[in-house]
Amino acid sequence: xxxxxxxxxxxxxxxxxxxxxxxxxxxxxxxxxxxxxxxxxxxxxxxxxxxxxxxxxxxxxxxxxxxxxxxxxxxxxxxxxxxxxxxxxxxxxxxxxxxxxxxxxxxxxxxxxxxxxxxxxxxxxxxxxxxxxxxxxxxxxxxxxxxxxxxxxxxxxxxxxxxxxxxxxxxxxxxxxxxxxxxxxxxxxxxxxxxxxxxxxxxxxxxxxxxxxxxxxxxxxxxxxxx
Numbered sequence: 111x112x113x114x115x116x117x118x119x120x121x122x123x124x125x126x127x128x129x130x131x132x133x134x135x136x137x138x139x140x141x142x143x144x145x146x147x148x149x150x151x152x153x154x155x156x157x158x159x160x161x162x163x164x165x166x167x168x169x170x171x172x173x174x175x176x177x178x179x180x181x182x183x184x185x186x187x188x189x190x191x192x193x194x195x196x197x198x199x200x201x202x203x204x205x206x207x208x209x210x211x212x213x214x215x216x217x218x219x220x221x222x223x224x225x226x227x228x229x230x231x232x233x234x235x236x237x238x239x240x241x242x243x244x245x246x247x248x249x250x251x252x253x254x255x256x257x258x259x260x261x262x263x264x265x266x267x268x269x270x271x272x273x274x275x276x277x278x279x280x281x282x283x284x285x286x287x288x289x290x291x292x293x294x295x296x297x298x299x300x301x302x303x304x305x306x307x308x309x310x311x312x313x314x315x316x317x318x319x320x321x322x323x324x325x326x327x328x329x330x331x332x333x334x335x336x337x
Contacts, residue, residue: 146163149305176255243275
């Protein structure tokens with residue numbers, strides 16, 4: 111990240127490491143992302159702020175380019191950004207964010223300082239008889255790096271989002287969606303001195319959770335609020 115960026119206070123979590131040799135058993139794929147970066151090129155002297163439209167395809171170019179700059183191979187064309195809501199990256203103390211595809215490709219974006227994802231607070235509603243959960247969450251997604259033109263870009267959105275989950279009682283498979291509609295945070299476009307990101311994203315996926323019970327119970331128990 112840019113040296114001037116002030117990181118939000120990370121949550122106190124129990125140490126949970128992620129084996130980089132394999133992908134998550136509970137992946138949430140970044141299905142969509144959209145917004146704007148409004149930025150000031152040179153603080154105090156620029157006369158007009160620049161407004162740049164952002165979408166998932168554009169940010170994938172930044173991500174792919176930064177992977178190569180970090181010494182990795184160019185990601186395959188079908189690679190997608192994935193978040194594991196049950197696994198923490200021990201380097202940046204955020205949820206594990208990585209690139210993967212159906213052929214087993216894996217590259218950690220969180221460990222290699224290209225992306226970060228966190229849930230900071232939860233207000234939960236659980237319907238145990240239906241195996242469903244609907245939460246209001248404070249959530250953040252931050253993606254950053256050097257684009258193909260060599261300049262630094264960062265899209266960071268934080269705000270009140272939604273987490274919904276439903277469990278199949280026969281298979282134990284949980285379907286989960288995490289979304290944010292109107293978030294805001296630091297925005298950097300082409301090495302701008304400062305700026306604001308505005309927008310949102312949608313994560314979707316399913317799997318068998320590594321622990322039993324509602325997601326919010328796991329979150330509270332692993333963030334210093336429970337036993």
